[in-house]
Amino acid sequence: MIGIVLLKVLTLAKLSSEFNYLSMKPTFLLLFLISLFTISGFAQINIIPQPVSIGESSGSFELNDSLLILTSSDELSGLGEYLSDLLFVTNWKGYPVKTFKTSPEKNSIILSLDKSGEYSNDEAYSLTVSENGVIIKAPHSSGLFYGIQTLRQLLPVQIEHTDPSMISRYQKWVVPGVEIVDYPRFQYRGLHLDVARHFFPVEFVKRYIDLLATFKMNRFHWHLTEDQGWRIEIKKYPRLTEIGAWRDSTLIGNYGSGKYDGILHGGFYTQEEIKEVVQYAADRQVTIIPEIEMPGHSSAALAAYPELGCFDKEYHVTSTWGVFEDIYCPKEETFDFLEDVLDEVIELFPGTYIHIGGDEAPKKQWEESPIAQEVIKREGLKDEHELQSYFIHRIEKYLNSKGRQIIGWDEILEGGLAPQATVMSWRGEAGGIEAAKMGHDVIMTPGDTNYLDHYQDKWEEEPIAIGGLTTLEDVFNYEPIPDTLTAEEAKYVLGAQGNVWTEYMHTPSKVEYMAYPRAIALSEVLWSPVQHKNWDDFLARIQSVFTRLDIMGVNYGKQYKK
Numbered sequence: 001m002i003g004i005v006l007l008k009v010l011t012l013a014k015l016s017s018e019f020n021y022l023s024m025k026p027t028f029l030l031l032f033l034i035s036l037f038t039i040s041g042f043a044q045i046n047i048i049p050q051p052v053s054i055g056e057s058s059g060s061f062e063l064n065d066s067l068l069i070l071t072s073s074d075e076l077s078g079l080g081e082y083l084s085d086l087l088f089v090t091n092w093k094g095y096p097v098k099t100f101k102t103s104p105e106k107n108s109i110i111l112s113l114d115k116s117g118e119y120s121n122d123e124a125y126s127l128t129v130s131e132n133g134v135i136i137k138a139p140h141s142s143g144l145f146y147g148i149q150t151l152r153q154l155l156p157v158q159i160e161h162t163d164p165s166m167i168s169r170y171q172k173w174v175v176p177g178v179e180i181v182d183y184p185r186f187q188y189r190g191l192h193l194d195v196a197r198h199f200f201p202v203e204f205v206k207r208y209i210d211l212l213a214t215f216k217m218n219r220f221h222w223h224l225t226e227d228q229g230w231r232i233e234i235k236k237y238p239r240l241t242e243i244g245a246w247r248d249s250t251l252i253g254n255y256g257s258g259k260y261d262g263i264l265h266g267g268f269y270t271q272e273e274i275k276e277v278v279q280y281a282a283d284r285q286v287t288i289i290p291e292i293e294m295p296g297h298s299s300a301a302l303a304a305y306p307e308l309g310c311f312d313k314e315y316h317v318t319s320t321w322g323v324f325e326d327i328y329c330p331k332e333e334t335f336d337f338l339e340d341v342l343d344e345v346i347e348l349f350p351g352t353y354i355h356i357g358g359d360e361a362p363k364k365q366w367e368e369s370p371i372a373q374e375v376i377k378r379e380g381l382k383d384e385h386e387l388q389s390y391f392i393h394r395i396e397k398y399l400n401s402k403g404r405q406i407i408g409w410d411e412i413l414e415g416g417l418a419p420q421a422t423v424m425s426w427r428g429e430a431g432g433i434e435a436a437k438m439g440h441d442v443i444m445t446p447g448d449t450n451y452l453d454h455y456q457d458k459w460e461e462e463p464i465a466i467g468g469l470t471t472l473e474d475v476f477n478y479e480p481i482p483d484t485l486t487a488e489e490a491k492y493v494l495g496a497q498g499n500v501w502t503e504y505m506h507t508p509s510k511v512e513y514m515a516y517p518r519a520i521a522l523s524e525v526l527w528s529p530v531q532h533k534n535w536d537d538f539l540a541r542i543q544s545v546f547t548r549l550d551i552m553g554v555n556y557g558k559q560y561k562k
C-alpha cells in the first residue's frame with residue numbers, strides 16, 4: 001500500500017516541472033514525500049481558489065498532438081477555442097474543436113453542459129481526469145469556464161507561456177488523476193478599477209479582466225467618472241470627453257505636497273471600445289458594473305456642463321485628490337442630463353446593475369443654493385440628506401423603469417434608502433449590516449481589508465500608496481458575513497469586492513502590483529468553503545501561482561514569495 005502511495009506521489013511529483021526531486025537527498029526526499037501526502041493527499045496540486053473537493057480518479061492524462069477538444073453543443077465552440085488558445089504552447093498547431101454527437105471519443109478534453117440538476121449552484125462544475133482525457137461538466141457555460149481555469153492550474157506552470165520557444169522539448173503536459181467537484185460560496189466576486197484618477201488603456205483593462213477571471217472572479221466594477229476625469233464617451237454630451245476627460249496637471253507625491261506636474265493627463269473609452277471590453281469580459285464570464293458617480297465626485301462633468309451646478313461659477317477637472325464641494329444641482333435639467341447619460345450607458349452594458357456612486361457628497365452647496373432649497377421645500381424634505389435620498393430615489397426609479405437595478409456606496413442609506421438599491425459597504429461593515437437587516441442586497445468592500453490601494457507592507461519599504469496597511473494575510477482572513485447577522489439576513493450579502501483606487505497608481509504595472517496578489521486571496525475568500533480556510537495551506541499553494549504570474553509578466557507584491 002505504502003509502495004503504491006509513494007509511487008503515486010512520485011509520479012505526481014515527477015509530472016510537475018516545478019519539482020526537481022532528483023536533486024534532493026534520499027532522507028529529505030522521503031520526508032518531503034510523506035509530508036506532501038499527509039498534508040494534501042495529492043502532491044503538487046495548487047489550485048486557487050481552493051476547490052470544494054478534490055478526489056482521486058482512475059488515472060492521469062497526458063496531452064498529445066492528436067487530442068480533440070469536444071463540446072456538447074455548437075454554442076460552446078467559442079469556449080472550446082478559448083481552451084485551445086490557452087493550451088497553445090502545448091501544441092502550436094492548435095487542437096481541433098468539435099461538437100460531439102454520440103458518445104465522446106477517447107483522447108479528448110470534453111466540455112459538456114449537463115442539465116441533470118445535480119449541481120450545488122449555477123456556477124458549479126465537475127472535472128474528471130482519466131487515461132482517456134478530461135471531462136468538464138457544468139449546468140452553465142460559466143461552470144465550464146471555471147473548470148477550464150482549474151484545468152489550467154492542474155497543468156504545469158509553463159502552460160502560462162505564450163511563446164513556444166520558451167518550452168523545453170522534454171516538457172510533458174500531464175493532468176494528474178483527480179476528480180473535482182466545485183462551486184462558489186458567493187455569487188458576487190468582484191474587483192474594481194478606478195480609471196478616472198488615472199486613465200488606463202483598453203488593452204490594460206482587458207488584461208485586468210482576464211487576470212481576475214483566471215481566479216474565478218466574476219464582476220468588474222469599472223469606476224468611469226470622477227472629479228479628476230470623465231472616461232466614457234456619451235454621444236449626446238461630447239464635452240464630457242472633450243473637456244471632462246482632461247486635467248491640465250496632477251499632484252506629485254503625497255497628498256498635500258503642493259507640487260504639481262503641469263502635464264496634461266487624460267483619455268476616455270469610445271463606445272466602440274466599451275462594447276469590445278464588455279464582450280471580452282462576457283467571454284470570461286465577467287459582468288461589468290459601470291459606475292457613473294452622482295451627485296458628488298462630479299467636478300469633471302460640471303467642468304464640461306457648468307449649467308448642471310447650483311452656481312454660476314467656473315468648475316475644473318481637479319488636479320488633486322479628495323472630496324470636493326462641487327456637486328450636481330438637483331434641478332430638472334440635471335435629471336434630464338443624467339437620464340440621457342444613463343440611456344447610453346444602459347445600451348452599452350447589458351448587466352443588471354448600474355452603480356450610481358452616492359459617496360462623499362458634501363451638502364454645503366445645496367445648503368447655500370436657492371434652487372436646492374426650493375426642491376427641499378417642494379418635496380417636503382427634512383434636510384439635504386433627504387435631498388440626496390430624493391436624488392438617488394429618482395435615479396433608481398428611472399433605472400428600474402428600464403429594467404435595471406442600482407448599486408450605491410453606503411452613504412445612500414442616509415436620508416432613506418431607495419427601495420430596490422443594493423448597498424456597497426465601504427466605510428466598514430456597518431452600512432452593509434444595516435442594509436441586510438432591512439432586506440437589501442449588500443456587497444462588502446470594507447476599507448480595512450478590501451481597499452487594495454492600501455500599503456501591503458511597511459510603508460518605508462513600499463512605493464507610495466494612499467495609506468493604511470492591508471497585507472495579503474489580512475485580505476485572506478476577511479470574512480464577508482458579519483457574525484451580527486442572522487442566517488436569514490446573511491443571505492443578503494451577495495459577496496464582496498476589492499477596490500483599486502488609483503490616485504497613487506500612475507501605470508498599469510503599479511495597478512497590478514497593488515491588486516496582486518491580494519486579489520487572489522480575495523478570490524479564495526469568495527469562492528472556497530469557509531470551513532477549509534487555512535492560511536498556511538494557501539501560502540503553500542500560492543507559491544506556484546507566483547511562478548505563473550512571473551511567466552505571465554504580472555507585476556505583483558513579492559512579500560510572501562518564498
Ligand code: ACM
Nearest residue numbers: 359360409426501
Ligand atoms: C469610496 O472609497 N469613496 C467609496
